[in-house]
Amino acid sequence: MKHLNLLNKAFLNFNQAAIKLKDSYEKLQARVGELNSELEEKNRCLQASLRENEDIKNYLKSILESLPCGVIALDAEKNVLTFNRKAQSIIGIPAEEMKGSFCAILTSRLGIPVRDVESFLNAKTISNFEARIKKDYSTAYISLNITALKNSKNDRNSVVVIQDITRLKRLEIQAQRNSKLIAIGKMAAKMAHEIRNPLGSIEIFASVLRKELSGESKKMADYICSAVKNLNHIVCNYLFFSRFPKARLKKMDIHKCLDDTINSIWFVKRDVKITKKYQASKHFINGDHELLKQASFNIILNSIQAIKTNGIITIETHNHFNEETWIEIKFIDNGEGISENDIDKIFDPFFTTKEKGTGLGLSIVHNIIDSHQGTIQVESTKGQGTAFSIMLPVFEE
């Protein structure tokens, strides 16, 4: 009986302990529930903030990507950290190569002199610098601006803004050339005029003398006459250059004009093969047949002169359609090419690298193309060849 009592008591104790345990368990469960919902709330907040961060990142990235200029962020050692697509397209380098030292990219990939790059990158204040770069076998001009990234954790970081100023630079070069041309033209016209008057008197007196003299003296008067004629011819040429004939524009066929030029060039053609690749379907323009013949003649003549052996000159035409329709005429040769130093000067009047050159051929071509509201560009690799590209607006019915 005593045992039974003990057992009963033990049971009671156990029951009480079990109830307490259950109680504690329920409390614990409730607490865990609370903690769980707290955790869930925290998680939600964290996720929202992550999403927000991601949104801000994407937003900033889309701003960066939609900028009309290139942006490159650099670390303290001037290595590329980030860049936008425009930066990469302006300097013409594939994305996977836009890493490492920015100095190396500018010097070895773009061919900008090391000295210029170093002083640009190490400038203490905002520094702006313009450079000519080689891009897809042609020349482009870029402007670079570097600024220290203030308020960042590492204030030795910097950001570079890049702009493509090729069009601007070309216009600037063209404007400089035009003003030079105008000044030279005025001077040539004045000089020619001044020379022509006394020249006329000399010719008259020499021919009077010629009639009165005989023997050796008559011969001398003859020399004077022919020298005067020669001089007059030179002066007339200068006058032609300075009082450039006005283009008489009418509907004309570019393909026919090129054919006429090719046919008339036979007398200078040595062992040069001329290949025609006329691909433009719209080849009528509002132009001056004779002047455009002269322009294409001058270009082809230069190509022939630049070719040593096994020369090939290819003449291509293509149409380009943007707001206006254009015809592009390309003259490609495999001649000696033009050095980087000379390429900006070839359209300047009197620039020549030839012993007996006048340096007027391309300057006349430039004038002719200008008077047709066209543009002319050149690409060349020394030792490989040269390509001139002329763009003219096609005739609109």
Ligand SMILES: Nc1ncnc2c1ncn2[C@@H]1O[C@H](COP(=O)(O)OP(=O)(O)O)[C@@H](O)[C@H]1O
């Ligand atoms: N197709 C070409 N290949 C190589 N050099 C060229 C070519 N066309 C022009 N040049 C360069 O441009 C210069 C200027 O040409 P141009 O104005 O026609 O004058 P010129 O023929 O009298 O020298 C040439 O002296 C030459 O150095």
Ligand SMILES: [Mg+2]
């Ligand atoms: Mg020439």
